[in-house]
Amino acid sequence: MADNLLEIKGLRTYFYTEDGIVRALEGIDIHIEQGETLGLVGESGCGKTVTALSVLRLVPDPPGKIIDGEILFEGVNLLALSESDMRQIRGNDISMIFQDPQSALNPVYTVDNQLREVIELHQGLGKKEARQKAIEMLDLVGIPDPDARVDDFPHQFSGGMKQRVMIAMALSCNPKMLVADEPTTNLDVTVQAQVLDMINNLKRELGTTVLLITHNLGVIAEMSDHVGVMYAGRLVEYGEVDIVFHAPLHPYTIALHEAIPKVTEKKQKLGVIKGVVPNLIYPPSGCRFHPRCDFATEVCEKEQPNGEWIGDHYVECWHKREGTKL
Amino acid sequence: MKPLMQVRNLEKYFPITAGFFGRKVGDIRAVDNVSFDVFPKEILGIVGESGCGKTTLGKTVLRLIEPTAGEILFEGRDVSKLGSRELKEFKKEAQMIYQDPYSSLDPRMTVYDIIGEPFEIHGELKSGEKKKVVLRLMNEVGLAPFHIYRYPHEFSGGQRQRIGIARAIALKPRLIVADEPTSALDVSVQSKILNLLSDIQKEEGLTMMFITHDLSIVRHISDRVAVMYVGVIVEMGTEEQIFEKMYHPYTEALLSAAPIADPRKKRKRIILTGDVPTPANPPQGCRFHPRCRYAKENCATEIPQLRDMGDGHFVACHYPLM
Numbered sequence: 001m002a003d004n005l006l007e008i009k010g011l012r013t014y015f016y017t018e019d020g021i022v023r024a025l026e027g028i029d030i031h032i033e034q035g036e037t038l039g040l041v042g043e044s045g046c047g048k049t050v051t052a053l054s055v056l057r058l059v060p061d062p063p064g065k066i067i068d069g070e071i072l073f074e075g076v077n078l079l080a081l082s083e084s085d086m087r088q089i090r091g092n093d094i095s096m097i098f099q100d101p102q103s104a105l106n107p108v109y110t111v112d113n114q115l116r117e118v119i120e121l122h123q124g125l126g127k128k129e130a131r132q133k134a135i136e137m138l139d140l141v142g143i144p145d146p147d148a149r150v151d152d153f154p155h156q157f158s159g160g161m162k163q164r165v166m167i168a169m170a171l172s173c174n175p176k177m178l179v180a181d182e183p184t185t186n187l188d189v190t191v192q193a194q195v196l197d198m199i200n201n202l203k204r205e206l207g208t209t210v211l212l213i214t215h216n217l218g219v220i221a222e223m224s225d226h227v228g229v230m231y232a233g234r235l236v237e238y239g240e241v242d243i244v245f246h247a248p249l250h251p252y253t254i255a256l257h258e259a260i261p262k263v264t265e266k267k268q269k270l271g272v273i274k275g276v277v278p279n280l281i282y283p284p285s286g287c288r289f290h291p292r293c294d295f296a297t298e299v300c301e302k303e304q305p306n307g308e309w310i311g312d313h314y315v316e317c318w319h320k321r322e323g324t325k326l
Numbered sequence: 327m328k329p330l331m332q333v334r335n336l337e338k339y340f341p342i343t344a345g346f347f348g349r350k351v352g353d354i355r356a357v358d359n360v361s362f363d364v365f366p367k368e369i370l371g372i373v374g375e376s377g378c379g380k381t382t383l384g385k386t387v388l389r390l391i392e393p394t395a396g397e398i399l400f401e402g403r404d405v406s407k408l409g410s411r412e413l414k415e416f417k418k419e420a421q422m423i424y425q426d427p428y429s430s431l432d433p434r435m436t437v438y439d440i441i442g443e444p445f446e447i448h449g450e451l452k453s454g455e456k457k458k459v460v461l462r463l464m465n466e467v468g469l470a471p472f473h474i475y476r477y478p479h480e481f482s483g484g485q486r487q488r489i490g491i492a493r494a495i496a497l498k499p500r501l502i503v504a505d506e507p508t509s510a511l512d513v514s515v516q517s518k519i520l521n522l523l524s525d526i527q528k529e530e531g532l533t534m535m536f537i538t539h540d541l542s543i544v545r546h547i548s549d550r551v552a553v554m555y556v557g558v559i560v561e562m563g564t565e566e567q568i569f570e571k572m573y574h575p576y577t578e579a580l581l582s583a584a585p586i587a588d589p590r591k592k593r594k595r596i597i598l599t600g601d602v603p604t605p606a607n608p609p610q611g612c613r614f615h616p617r618c619r620y621a622k623e624n625c626a627t628e629i630p631q632l633r634d635m636g637d638g639h640f641v642a643c644h645y646p647l648m
Contacts, residue, residue, distance in 0.1 A: 043514060161601070189583045190583045191375075193583035193595055193597055193598075197597055215513065217513075218584065218587045241589045256514070260513055261542040261546030263545055264586055
């Protein structure tokens, strides 16, 4: 087994709101191998973004709190670090790109200003050298004419270009791991293809490990080595991308595959998942998926299923669907 | 078969103004010389990237916005020339489903008011009948009867979209324009709404224009597909013609860019350079030529016309792929 760059053990993140405690993450175990891309997939509210924010310790507190678990990055528990040590990790070792580049960039500063801030702070370079580095980074992410564009403001860039600027900023300190939260969700398909292609190229050149978060199964299939499927604050299935797409064991994973229309074939009817995503203030008892599951029995309602490892394949279900072929 | 709607040379320009007095300095050519037919009981998918004019096209054919030029023939009558009374009649026949189920429902109206409003406007029902009809429509779209006096904020996105669908089908229209009805929804909710729309379409014999940027959805739901790029239709044909035997280089690139939800199927991606041009200043000649890898000299000067390649497969390209 390859070395794990990141290991998350028993992570619980809760949000203490006026309406009650939102149990957003209820014990997540997952690891990322050195140099791979791990895709996390799930519907809104499943906890995929909270996982990413927890890794960087950026969960807004209050109302959020990481109440239990360990996040080991190269063997060091990030949750035990002081805030100033953590600040050294962010940007230098782990950096993040957000879904909405429009709101993640400051509209009143030029790109030069914002990129330089990161580089000067983390690498201790002077103004001139930092500017040179900023131009190099823009060139690396494929922004044409970087010498001139570096002095532009964010609004002068298109959506795809802004996302490139974000990626340039995230990679400018050569981090070991990049956390990408829905990096292409707001982009058009042809621009999405450009950005995904670029992330793959950079990964190859720089050897960066990527945690990719998206709700789009197509993006997961094209980018990931391993996939984690999340539902209502639990990791319900994990495995190699080929296994999770062609021989999944969890009923939720199977139902998701059946619910999406495919660009390669015309289905007669789409599969549906009955019911709605649960409110995590009052999560269902036992297996959190049981009220919507076609295979649920009494035990599912009463007891949380124990996770089970079958080689490199993890599943959390009392009635795993062995022999599924998609 | 006779088309239900024939759109001929339709144009919608929005003025670009500048200065204190709003001097006009140019046009955004959102829809530029577009012609197509919609046949009875078909679903015509309109697909394209943001800014290609697909939503403007949808709203213009319903005359929710006024066309700049061109004809919209609905059963032979030109919708663009209807007076206000005739237009009201037309709106009974043609309805719209909106993208955003959050902003398209009045937060101060109950479900009963929202679904019942079309009947009030068109004075179709006797007073005692309304509740019965509203309940029947709610049943049809999968809303429980006890929801009838609730307000939009009490519903999830998927349920709100069901309210929007019930309102659109209330007057038994012939044509529905659905503008990205599932793009705000999660996948498991999306599949329910798509199934509902195709069931209703079949049961009621509806004709539908389905506008989306999502290629897998357009393939799933459409009988025929029109591909738009910067205000024009570049290719149109059956779902199979577009997805299996496309002629236009843009269609080819667009399809190759769509991620496939299957790690075993890797296709060669055609990465287009640059961004989609703005419709305020579209390229001369073929609008796709600056990004087209097959472009030749005359592509920069001559505008290609949409022409029939046989079997009703239309393409606007000087050098269609064979």
